[in-house]
Amino acid sequence: MTIKAKNYKGIETRGALTENADFEIYKCKICGSYAIYDAETLLIYTNPNDLHKHSLYAESTSSPGEFKVDCLICGGTNSFDEAPNEDYKKVLNSPWSFVLE
Ligand SMILES: [Zn+2]
Numbered sequence: 001m002t003i004k005a006k007n008y009k010g011i012e013t014r015g016a017l018t019e020n021a022d023f024e025i026y027k028c029k030i031c032g033s034y035a036i037y038d039a040e041t042l043l044i045y046t047n048p049n050d051l052h053k054h055s056l057y058a059e060s061t062s063s064p065g066e067f068k069v070d071c072l073i074c075g076g077t078n079s080f081d082e083a084p085n086e087d088y089k090k091v092l093n094s095p096w097s098f099v100l101e
Contacts, residue, residue, distance in 0.1 A: 001085050002082045002085070003024065003025040003083055004025075005024065005096075005099035006023075006099075007099050007100060007101050010101060011099055014049070015050060016054065020041075022038060022040045023038055024036070024039060025037075025091055025096070025099070026080045026082060027080065028079045028080055029081055030071065031074035031076065033072070033094075034087075034091055036099055037080070044069055044080060
């Protein structure tokens with residue numbers, strides 16, 4: 001189970017595209033910072049203050065298993081994955097809290 005980001009209004013207000021979106025909370029495996037990922041468009045948003053910025057987060061066809069998106073906080077590459085359900089409260093205490101409201 002993943003944590004869904006359901007505040008589409010808030011997400012849209014900060015610049016993301018929400019049409020037909022299916023947002024999940026993602027987490028950097030290295031530093032623990034969060035992101036939101038749209039499973040429909042395969043876009044990942046790593047900056048909670050500016051959702052105009054996004055990157056395609058899809059597996060590279062030439063190197064399977066590689067996801068070339070850098071973490072804004074730690075600079076890690078290939079480090080984002082679904083955040084576990086237990087992280088719900090941590091997300092509420094993070095700059096991403098607005099996506100759950
Ligand atoms: Zn990181």
